[in-house]
Amino acid sequence: MDILSDIISQASWKTDLLSKGKLYESWGFRFPCDRSGGFHVITQGSCYVRFSGKDLKLERGDLIFITRGIHHELLSDLNAKVMEIQGFLKEKRQEDPSQKPITTFVSARYEIPIGPV
Secondary structure, three states, X not given: OOHHHHHHHHOOOEEEEEEEEEEOOOOEEXXXXXXXXXXXXXXXXXXXXXXXXXEEEEXXXXXXXXXXXXXXXXXXXXOOOOEEHHHHHHOOOOOOXXXXXXXXXXXXXXXXXXXXX
């Protein structure tokens, strides 16, 4: 086990890989963060993150950390239709190997217990 995994395990943090997405068309996801924080890494293309009434453009190689309580959205464009991330994760998606995705990203969440660790 690497050192970061060991720290997370010893601190009783809960972690989940939410998505390792390849997206081929307009998209938008809402990430509720009542009890958790997380991060997003853009591995191809670009997108926007929307939080606290602000939009920030993210490009390939960008990494953003979100703290607990900051509800946010990732969007392909500022007018994209937004759905809850859980709905996207439940959908059956088929990848087309002949098509290049417009955006790829990795998202993970972590939940840190309240109180001393």
